[in-house]
Amino acid sequence: MFSNQHRYSGFINPISYAVDLLVINLFAYYLPINFLTPILFHTYISIIWVIISFKNEFYEVYRYTKVTYILKLLFSQFLFFFLTLYAFIGFFKQPNISRFVLGQYFLLVGLSISALKFLNYVLLMKYRERVKGNLRNVVVIGKNKKTEQLIDVFNNRAEFGYHFVKQFCPKDRGFDIQKTFDYILIKQIDEIYCSISELKNSEINEFINFADNNLKTLKFIPDNKNIFAKKLKFEYYDYIPVLSLRDIPLHNPINSFVKRSFDIIFAIIVILGLLSWLTPLLAIIISLESKGPIFFRQKRNGIDNKEFYCYKFRSMAPNQDADRFQASKNDMRITKVGRFIRRTSIDELPQFYNVFFGTMSVVGPRPHMVKHTNEYANKVDKYMLRHFVKPGITGLAQIRGYRGEIEAEADILNRIKFDIFYIENWSLFLDIKIVFQTVLNAIKGEEKAY
Structure with missing residues (x-):
């Protein structure tokens, strides 16, 4: 019911990032620029490229982005790259560097990366247009000049990768908002485009809550209607303005790449530095107190509401209620060893394997049991928003x-x-802050850690 079949192509931009960094460093390696310390230059130029790219949003190119915008990105990117490139000579006192060869290096890098960027842009468009891959199923709510123009864009610009499925007219007598919602779910629609002028404020709120x-x-x-006091983001599909209601930072491929890199590094440190010796030790202790497996695994809901197995050190005697009831205070199912590892959060450590294999993140909304997800999805407004990102070992709410x-x-x-606040305001610094606070809380002990 809640699945999303066509998530954003999160690997494209990180791969582009890696290829561009490779180009930058290969030309620096092979050209006779005469560095005193080549490693210093490679480190400097890589860091500078990442910083400039981040500030210029160089890799934020969407399916509806115009060529003129890409040219603007390239100009801005290489202007700052040129200035910082020559600043290296004076800043690090490199008198032997050939200015002429450095100029050649700049031109080769500029031409190569520009060509790669346009090649990537064109190939993706051709892929959507001819192969019909990487498509988004869309519906349009409303019937007026602007909606017709947008539908024309969907139908005529196949390279954008939108599959227009149906148009609904709120002014028609037969329009039923609940039937519209049912159709969207049955047809697995990915994106809904609403004409504000044709919807009442109450209907707008219903669409927001449904989405x-x-x-x-x-x-x-x-249009000129004041719909709600929200920070909105303007985008242009061809020349048609469109407003996005919610901007999720982790749907940006660069942010997603940064978070995934942080997760992998952190997980490797914990797995090699802690779990490598702690696991056999706990295996002996847990086995001595009660028979059963060392690890406890449970189905939970992750990103896009997909089910996955979440791993823990077993802290309870084996029982049939593990998938139905959460642990409560003075729960008789919890063993003596289990009480200690739960209070110190040691039982959660195997979830770093989940992080390493990509089903979880170090920080994010805590995953709930499938039973609880089904229950709360129907009872708690906006509950499903927490599945826009990977679940975490710890989170802001925790x-x-x-x-x-x-x-x-x-x-x-x-x-x-708190989960929604985290999703809408993610940053790497917020993740680091949450990790530090989690460690402090584990050391101090928490009231509800039972």
């Missing part, structure tokens, strides 16, 4: 005291509030 709760992308075709057993409705409501 949030069912992992659908919702966009608006604007360091704010909302971990463990859900005893009252306020617990789940506050947990969702």
Whole structure:
């Protein structure tokens, strides 16, 4: 019901990043520029490229991006690259560097990366146009001049990769908003485009809530109507303005790449430095107290609501209620060793294997049991938004005291509030802050760590 079949192509931009960095460093290696310390230059130029790219949003090229915008990106990128490239000579006192060869290096890098960028852009467009791959299924709500223009863009610009499925007219007598929602779910629609002028404020709110709760992308075709006090993002499909309601930082491939890199590095450190010796030790201790497996695995819901197995050190005696009931205070199922490893969060450490293999992240909304996801999805507004990103070993809600057993409705409501804030305001620094606070909380001990 909640699955999203056509997620963003998260590997394209990280691969482009890696190829560009390879080009930058290969030309520096083979050209006779006469560096005193080549390693210093390679490090400097790589870091500078990443910083300039991040500031210029150089890799944020979307399916509807115009060629003129790419040219603007290239000009801005290489202007700053040129200045920082020659700044290296004076800043690091490199008198032997050939200015002429450095100029050749700049031109070769500029031409190569520009060619690669346009090649990537053209190949992706041809792939969508001819192979019909990487498509988004879309519906349009409204019937007026602007919606007709947008539908023309969807139908005539096949290279954008949008598959127009159906148009709904709210002004028709037979229009039923619930039937529209049912159709969107049945046909596995990815994106909904609404004409604001044809919807009542209450209907706009219904569409917002539906999209949030069912992992659908919702966009608006604007007019002069003041719809809501939200930070909105303008995009242009050909020359048609479109408003995006929610901007999720981790849907940016560069941010996703940064987070995944952080996850892999962190997971490797924990697996090699801690789990390599702690696992056999705990295996002996757990086995001595109660018979059963060392690890406990449980199906939980992850990104796009896909199910995966979440791993823990077993802290309970084997029982049939493990997949139905959360651990509660003074739970008789918990063993003596289990009580200690739960209180110190040691039982969660095997989830770093989940992180390493990509089903979880170090930081993110905590994954819930499948039973609880099905229950809360129908009861808690915007609950499904937490599945826009990978679940985490720890999260913002957990360091704010909302971990463990859900005893009252306020617990789940506050947990969702913090999860949504994290999703909409992610940064690497926020992840690091949450990790540090989690470690401090584990050392101090937490009230609900049982």
